[in-house]
Amino acid sequence: xxxxxxxxxxxxxxxxxxxxxxxxxxxxxxxxxxxxxxxxxxxxxxxxxxxxxxxxxxxxxxxxxxxxxxxxxxxxxxxxxxxxxxxxxxxxxxxxxxxxxxxxxxxxxxxxxxxxxxxxxxxxxxxxxxxxxxxxxxxxxxxxxxxxxxxxxxxxxxxxxxxxxxxxxxxxxxxxxxxxxxxxxxxxxxxxxxxxxxxxxxxxxxxxxxxxxxxxxxxxxxxxxxxxxxxxxxxxxxxxxxxxxxxxxxxxxxxxxxxxxxxxxxxxxxxxxxxxxxxxxxxxxxxxxxxxxxxxxxxxxxxxxxxxxxxxxxxxxxxxxxxxxxxxxxxxxxxxxxxxxxxxxxxxxxxxxxxxxxxxxxxxxxxxxxxxxxxxxxxxxxxxxxxxxxxxxxxxxxxxxxxxxxxxxxxxxxxxxxxxxxxxxxxxxxxxxxxxxxxxxxxxxxxxxxxxxxxxxxxxxxxxxxxxxxxxxxxxx
Numbered sequence: 358x359x360x361x362x363x364x365x366x367x368x369x370x371x372x373x374x375x376x377x378x379x380x381x382x383x384x385x386x387x388x389x390x391x392x393x394x395x396x397x398x399x400x401x402x403x404x405x406x407x408x409x410x411x412x413x414x415x416x417x418x419x420x421x422x423x424x425x426x427x428x429x430x431x432x433x434x435x436x437x438x439x440x441x442x443x444x445x446x447x448x449x450x451x452x453x454x455x456x457x458x459x460x461x462x463x464x465x466x467x468x469x470x471x472x473x474x475x476x477x478x479x480x481x482x483x484x485x486x487x488x489x490x491x492x493x494x495x496x497x498x499x500x501x502x503x504x505x506x507x508x509x510x511x512x513x514x515x516x517x518x519x520x521x522x523x524x525x526x527x528x529x530x531x532x533x534x535x536x537x538x539x540x541x542x543x544x545x546x547x548x549x550x551x552x553x554x555x556x557x558x559x560x561x562x563x564x565x566x567x568x569x570x571x572x573x574x575x576x577x578x579x580x581x582x583x584x585x586x587x588x589x590x591x592x593x594x595x596x597x598x599x600x601x602x603x604x605x606x607x608x609x610x611x612x613x614x615x616x617x618x619x620x621x622x623x624x625x626x627x628x629x630x631x632x633x634x635x636x637x638x639x640x641x642x643x644x645x646x647x648x649x650x651x652x653x654x655x656x657x658x659x660x661x662x663x664x665x666x667x668x669x670x671x672x673x674x675x676x677x678x679x680x681x682x683x684x685x686x687x688x689x690x691x692x693x694x695x696x697x698x699x700x701x702x703x704x705x706x707x708x709x710x711x712x713x714x715x716x717x718x719x720x721x722x723x724x725x726x727x728x729x730x731x732x733x734x735x736x737x738x739x740x741x742x743x744x745x746x747x748x749x750x751x752x753x754x755x756x757x758x759x760x761x762x763x764x765x766x767x768x769x770x771x772x773x774x775x776x777x778x779x780x781x782x783x784x785x786x787x788x789x790x791x792x793x794x795x796x797x798x799x800x801x802x803x804x805x806x807x808x809x810x811x812x813x814x815x816x817x818x819x820x821x822x823x824x825x826x827x828x829x830x831x832x833x834x
Contacts, residue, residue: 373626375399376413381628384411390478402478404566408573410478410619411626412564419479420487422566426472430465437461456597460583464500467582471567499545499567504584506547507575507602520638521551523666527725528555528634531662531697535633539656541622541649542640546572546615550604553614556634560627562620571602573617579603622649630658639667645678646688654692657728663694665726668719682722683809689726690814691799698724729822742798743791745771745831750783770827782820782829791833795821 373384378397385395392401392409402410402419412418440458444451505513528535535556540549543561545568553559563569574580580602586595606612620626622644635653653663669682680688686696750768757763766780788798799817808814824830 373409373411374628376411376621376624376626384626404474404478404619405570405573408566408569408617408619409626410566412619412621413624416479416483417487419475420483420485423472423475423479423484424487426468426475430468430472433461433465433468437465453596456583457585460585460597463583464585468567471570474570475566499565499571500582500584502545502547502568503571503580503582503602504598504600506545507580507604508600509603517547517551520548520666523723524548524552524636524638524664525555527662527664527723528552531725531727532634532660537632538634538636539625539627539632541635541637542643543572543617544568545602546575546617548636548638550611550615552636553611556614558614558616560616560618560632562618562622562625564619564621566619569617569619575602575604576606576612576615576617623652625652625656627656629655630661632656633658633661635661635663637663637665637667641665642667642669645675646680646685647678650688650692654694654728659728661728663689663726663728664724666723667721669722670719682724685722686724687814690818691796693729693818694726695729695815695819696724696726698722740795741791741793741833742789742795742825742830743833744786744789745828748786748829750779752780770829774827781816782824785817785820786824786829789830 373392374381375384375394375397377399378394380394380396384392384401386392387403387409390403390406392403392411393399394401399415401412401415404410410418437458440454440461444454444458447454504510505516536558538552538556538559540552540559540561543549543563544565546561549559549561549572561569561572571580582600582602584598584600586597618626622641635657641649657663665685669680669685682698686698689696748768748770750766752764752766754762754764766783767775768779768783769775785802788802793801799821802808802817803814808817821830
C-alpha cells in the first residue's frame with residue numbers, strides 16, 4: 358500500500374497495481390525511497406520522496422531521462438555561448454540577448470536539478486545501457502504549460518476556462534458522483550487540480566517526470582521562471598518574461614485530493630474497476646489508440662466514463678494508426694463502450710500568447726465513452742456463440758384499405774418473456790450459426806447492412822448484449 362494519510366475515504370485507491378506483474382496488491386509502503394512489489398520484487402523509485410515512478414522498466418526510463426537532460430543542457434549551453442558571442446558582435450542587441458542569456462541559464466539550472474534527482478536512483482550502468490537506443494528524442498515543453506496553467510495570464514485562463522466548461526459538462530452529464538478520477542498526460546497539472554472539484558480523489562499521471570515534478574513543486578510553493586519566446590513576437594519586450602507559477606493553497610481539502618505520479622497510459626498502475634472517470638486533454642493522439650484502450654476498459658468501473666478532448670493531431674510515426682474520429686468511435690464501441698459525440702468540434706486557442714503575431718487554434722474533437730457492462734463474464738471477441746435451443750417467433754401482417762402493408766414481429770425468449778419489435782433481433786440471431794466468433798458475426802452484420810454510423814453500431818451492440826443477458830445466445834464449448 359502506498360502510504361497516504363490524506364483521506365479516510367474507503368473507496369480510495371490504496372493499492373497501486375504493479376505495472377510489471379499486474380499484482381493489484383503488490384506495492385507496499387515505500388521504504389528507503391523505493392516501493393518494491395511483493396510479488397515480482399521490482400523496485401519503483403519514489404522521486405523527490407513523494408512522486409511514485411510506476412513504469413514497467415524504471416531503470417531504463419531513468420537512464421534514458423538522464424541522457425535526455427544531459428543533451429538538453431548541452432544544447433542550451435551551446436545556445437548560451439552563441440548569445441554571448443552575438444552580444445560582442447551586435448551591441449545594439451545587448452538588452453534582448455542579455456535577457457535571453459539569463460533565461461537559458463535558469464533553464465540549464467532547472468534541468469541540472471532534475472538530473473541530480475534522477476541520478477540518485479540509478480547507476481552509471483543503467484545510463485550506459487541506454488546509449489544508442491531509440492527514445493532520446495523528447496522535447497521538454499514544461500515552461501509553455503507552466504505559463505498557461507499557473508501564471509494567471511488572461512489568455513491562459515481563457516483556455517483553461519474553456520476546457521473546464523467542456524469537461525465539467527461531460528462529467529455532470531454522465532457521471533456526476535465521481536470517487537476516483539484519472540487525468541492521462543496531466544502535464545503540469547492545472548486540469549487535474551481543477552477537477553478536484555468534481556471528484557473525491559484525482560490522480561495526475563504523466564510519463565514526463567519534469568512535468569509532474571513541477572506540478573508537485575507548485576502544490577507546495579510558488580515557482581519563478583523566465584519564459585523565453587523567440588518567434589512571432591511583436592516587440593523586444595515580449596521575448597523574455599519573468600513569471601510566477603502559483604496557486605491558492607489555503608484549501609487543504611483540495612490538496613488532499615490530488616496525487617501525482619509518473620506512469621504510462623499503456624500500463625496503468627491501478628486495479629481493475631477502480632476509476633470512475635478517465636480524462637484525456639491534448640494527450641491521446643500522442644500514442645496509438647490500441648496501446649491504451651484495453652487499459653482504459655480494465656481500469657474503469659462499470660458505467661465509468663472516458664472523456665477525450667483534443668485534436669487528432671498525431672505525434673507518432675505509424676501512419677496506419679492515424680485514425681479518423683469515426684474509426685476511434687468504432688474502436689470504443691467494439692471494446693464495449695457507448696460513445697456520445699455531440700460536440701464533434703470545439704475550436705479553442707492553444708498555448709496562446711498575447712504578444713505573439715502567430716496564434717494557434719485547434720478544432721478539438723470531444724467525445725465521452727461510457728463503459729457498459731461486458732457482453733458476458735466469459736465473453737471476448739473470440740468467443741463462439743450459438744442460439745440457445747429453439748426460439749419461436751411470430752410475424753403478423755395487416756394490409757390496410759389504402760394498400761399499406763403493416764407488420765409486427767416478436768419472439769419468445771427462453772425465460773418466457775416476449776421480445777416485441779423483434780425484426781432487428783431476428784436478423785441478428787440468424788448470423789449466430791455456432792461457427793463464427795462474436796467478432797466475426799459483428800463484422801458480418803456491419804458489412805451486410807452497411808452499418809457505419811456510431812449510433813447504429815451502438816444499437817447493434819446493445820441488442821446483442823440484451824440477447825446475451827436474456828440467454829437467447831449461449832457460448833459454444
